[in-house]
Amino acid sequence: MSRSNQRSEDDKRRARSLSTRVRSMLHLLSERTIVSLIFICGVSAVIFVFGIFFFVFREGAPFLRHGFDAGGFFLSADWFPTSVINKRYGILAQLAGTGTVTLVAMLVAVPFSLGTAVFIAEFCGRKTKEVLKILVEFLAAIPSVVWGFIGLMVMNPLIVKLTGAPVGLNVLNAGIIVGLMSVPIIVTIAEDAIRAVPDAYIEAAEALGATRWQLVRKVVLPAAKSGLLAAVLLGVGRAVGETMAVLMCTGHSINIPFDGTPPYFHVLDSVRTLTATIAAEMGEAPRLEAGPDGAYPVEAKHYQALFVIGIVLFVITFTINVTADLIVKGIRKGK
Amino acid sequence: MEAGRNSESLFAEAVLVDRKARVLAREETAKAGAISTNLFAATKFTNRKLKTQTIVKWAFGSMSVIILIPLVVLTTVLVVRAWPSLTWDFLTDVPKQGMRAGGIWPALVGTLYTVTFSLLIAVPVGVMAGIYLNEYARDNWFTWIVHLAVVNLAGVPSIVHALFGLGAFVIFAGMGKSILSASLTLAIMTLPVIIVSTKEALLAVPMTFRMACWNLGASRWQTIRSIVLPNSIGGILTGIILQVCRAAGETAPIMFTGAVFFKSVQRGDLFPYKPTEQCMALSYHLHTISTQVPGVPDSMLYATAVVLLGFVLVFNTMAIVLRTRIRNRKKW
Amino acid sequence: MTGCIELKDLTVRYGGKTALDRVSLSIPANGIYAIIGPANSGKTTLLKSINRTIELEPGASVRGKIFIDAEDTRRVRDVYGLRRKIGMVFPLPVGLPLSIYDNVAYAPRIAGVHRKRTLDEIVERCLRQAALWPEVKDRLKMLGTMLSGGQQQRLTIARALSHDPEILCLDEFSIAIDPVTTMRIEDVLLELKKEMTIILVTNLVQQARRLGDMTCFLNMGRVVQAGDTETMFSENPGNQLTYDYIHGVFG
Numbered sequence: 001m002s003r004s005n006q007r008s009e010d011d012k013r014r015a016r017s018l019s020t021r022v023r024s025m026l027h028l029l030s031e032r033t034i035v036s037l038i039f040i041c042g043v044s045a046v047i048f049v050f051g052i053f054f055f056v057f058r059e060g061a062p063f064l065r066h067g068f069d070a071g072g073f074f075l076s077a078d079w080f081p082t083s084v085i086n087k088r089y090g091i092l093a094q095l096a097g098t099g100t101v102t103l104v105a106m107l108v109a110v111p112f113s114l115g116t117a118v119f120i121a122e123f124c125g126r127k128t129k130e131v132l133k134i135l136v137e138f139l140a141a142i143p144s145v146v147w148g149f150i151g152l153m154v155m156n157p158l159i160v161k162l163t164g165a166p167v168g169l170n171v172l173n174a175g176i177i178v179g180l181m182s183v184p185i186i187v188t189i190a191e192d193a194i195r196a197v198p199d200a201y202i203e204a205a206e207a208l209g210a211t212r213w214q215l216v217r218k219v220v221l222p223a224a225k226s227g228l229l230a231a232v233l234l235g236v237g238r239a240v241g242e243t244m245a246v247l248m249c250t251g252h253s254i255n256i257p258f259d260g261t262p263p264y265f266h267v268l269d270s271v272r273t274l275t276a277t278i279a280a281e282m283g284e285a286p287r288l289e290a291g292p293d294g295a296y297p298v299e300a301k302h303y304q305a306l307f308v309i310g311i312v313l314f315v316i317t318f319t320i321n322v323t324a325d326l327i328v329k330g331i332r333k334g335k
Numbered sequence: 336m337e338a339g340r341n342s343e344s345l346f347a348e349a350v351l352v353d354r355k356a357r358v359l360a361r362e363e364t365a366k367a368g369a370i371s372t373n374l375f376a377a378t379k380f381t382n383r384k385l386k387t388q389t390i391v392k393w394a395f396g397s398m399s400v401i402i403l404i405p406l407v408v409l410t411t412v413l414v415v416r417a418w419p420s421l422t423w424d425f426l427t428d429v430p431k432q433g434m435r436a437g438g439i440w441p442a443l444v445g446t447l448y449t450v451t452f453s454l455l456i457a458v459p460v461g462v463m464a465g466i467y468l469n470e471y472a473r474d475n476w477f478t479w480i481v482h483l484a485v486v487n488l489a490g491v492p493s494i495v496h497a498l499f500g501l502g503a504f505v506i507f508a509g510m511g512k513s514i515l516s517a518s519l520t521l522a523i524m525t526l527p528v529i530i531v532s533t534k535e536a537l538l539a540v541p542m543t544f545r546m547a548c549w550n551l552g553a554s555r556w557q558t559i560r561s562i563v564l565p566n567s568i569g570g571i572l573t574g575i576i577l578q579v580c581r582a583a584g585e586t587a588p589i590m591f592t593g594a595v596f597f598k599s600v601q602r603g604d605l606f607p608y609k610p611t612e613q614c615m616a617l618s619y620h621l622h623t624i625s626t627q628v629p630g631v632p633d634s635m636l637y638a639t640a641v642v643l644l645g646f647v648l649v650f651n652t653m654a655i656v657l658r659t660r661i662r663n664r665k666k667w
Numbered sequence: 668m669t670g671c672i673e674l675k676d677l678t679v680r681y682g683g684k685t686a687l688d689r690v691s692l693s694i695p696a697n698g699i700y701a702i703i704g705p706a707n708s709g710k711t712t713l714l715k716s717i718n719r720t721i722e723l724e725p726g727a728s729v730r731g732k733i734f735i736d737a738e739d740t741r742r743v744r745d746v747y748g749l750r751r752k753i754g755m756v757f758p759l760p761v762g763l764p765l766s767i768y769d770n771v772a773y774a775p776r777i778a779g780v781h782r783k784r785t786l787d788e789i790v791e792r793c794l795r796q797a798a799l800w801p802e803v804k805d806r807l808k809m810l811g812t813m814l815s816g817g818q819q820q821r822l823t824i825a826r827a828l829s830h831d832p833e834i835l836c837l838d839e840f841s842i843a844i845d846p847v848t849t850m851r852i853e854d855v856l857l858e859l860k861k862e863m864t865i866i867l868v869t870n871l872v873q874q875a876r877r878l879g880d881m882t883c884f885l886n887m888g889r890v891v892q893a894g895d896t897e898t899m900f901s902e903n904p905g906n907q908l909t910y911d912y913i914h915g916v917f918g
Contacts, residue, residue, distance in 0.1 A: 141584075282590075
């Protein structure tokens, strides 16, 4: 560009500079507004988690305030919230229900999920891998109420036929169904963990002539150990929190399936879980009831007790998730 | 590292045994008068290793098949048993004779409403939160708390979401049991996954693009708007579609916040509900007719389940197709 | 005369290290100012401080003053306008995932230029200045990321010129490209220096000698010596460290 051109360009530039300045200020202002909006949304997740805890606690707190008997609550299996003469709120049976269903679910899910994860990550070809991963994703997409339906309509008669139990809605039924539901998450996380093993280890092993299996057994699995643990933990979290499937498949009795008589662990017993208790009874538990003097309505203890169960569930799953996340973070950092 | 040391000792051992076997093989062939020896011939040891490997491969492979057989078998069983009732009438008709006949129209529309409303809230908030976490947040303790909050929100059991919806929207905010309350509860439930998939889609765009734009005088938001978002929209959409599946299938969060057993609705009416009313929903409907209404013909029960399952699987397939198309159309 | 830069006691710290330590330089307008020095001597940090992208590094602290045409850049409100006055070229070629046309038109569009005719002019002018026009004029719609490395580097230069900068900064631009393209770009720079200030950071000492009107030797965040190229590269530059570096004794 020649000197004279440069000068007229400068003039043009100066003339534009006023409108440019206005435009740039508007731009800075709109930028700031958008950034604030984005920030608020970012923080919203924090607000909602605390919100969940706050609101659930708010509705359940009165139960914990007036003479709360922790021992009676956690260690007694007497759950009679609607009894006219003697209301009792012991959730031991529900804790046992959740525990046993989760146990059976993990016994079903863990070996097969880990095997599938190892197969997908280490042993199968590209095409097979694609197909398997899609199938796992479909398995994950099945809504929990459909699983419950399957347990009710398909598993139920199957169990009755195969084991001769009087009723097919029991720990075994719910355990298998919840196990199948937990498979996708365990497979996904475990596969991630196996793939995260540094290439350097694998290449070193292959260079020395190891077969795939030797590689997996001696190098990959020990290295992916904590990731596999995180996968199982997340599966447990899923199982503990499951509601609809257990609501429809456990048979709904307040019952601890352990006994002095063999086989000691009665998987064919009906139980009730923490989640199913809330789901089943919240519809019937009135929020307000007649007060002791009959005049003013007070918040019903049953209603509050159900919220307290919600708190217990929240705490359990919170702990499991934080632990699993810390483990996964530890792997990522180490990588 | 332990695994590293294991591999070293493993190989030392393997090499030694292998070497011994090979020396033995060579001596034997030399004894037999052969002139040349093949250094790379498979020894007995190698053959045994390969056989173990094949066995193991088949073992793990069959584990995968076993766990995925139920998917195929159950879907088939459901469709077969639902077949007699799967008609167009079933979809557009209202329930009759106390749910024992007719169709599922009000439940379908109700699900449509709740899912749409929940997305209208969850998508903008979730995407912007994802943008915040990936593009603006600095690496400090506050960001760590937000990340923790998102992870935990994702792991909260659906029944606790239901209690939250009950406590916060139905009671505290005074919205009562309504489509609004149910949608908001569903929105909070689907929010974390939308946030995480947005974040991961944004992360896939290389940092060098952003830096090039900043050096050209673009602000962060201009860069996001012109380069980052357009190149991550596919991943974001995939996450959203998957959450549509989840929102349509969940029962617990809408059970006490807006879903109702029965609502009288005109056949084929697309606008039967007001946002402040309760509605029927497909997932809740399946639950009630299979557990609380006696005498419903089996094929109707199965048909309801198949409609719900079909809806979910169709959307899931859309998400998978989208994801594959993104992967094949890489721009850099 | 526009485009003269003055650095006063510039100190930049980040990542727990001091990248620049009380650097004071005077860069005249319209010419090529070469900055040489071994790795990690702070050359890139210096460029980033001038266009204030150092602020986007987490934990960076900047002290001291930078004047462009006697205006204190740290106090300028419109950081984006400032960045548009300065063109920046990185070591690694970066093509934005847009068409070639949109790559070069990106900065003008951000600055508010939307008339197609103006944009057409700008795109052609900058691609010509970057010695890329003949190769791409028939495929302006092609994705910028699909060009070869050398072409992408020239595209980056075209982008850097598209917002009419007074100052052009190049940070080791020839690292990832072949010698032929490097020579073509060097010819371009010799043309461009007549109308803008060019700061050329390089670790190719001979490149500085070929192109620089003035040279500055930076070592471990400090200015060892700065002056006209002839003196710096002569047998007796006045500083033993300078002589040693230029003759390959270290670095």
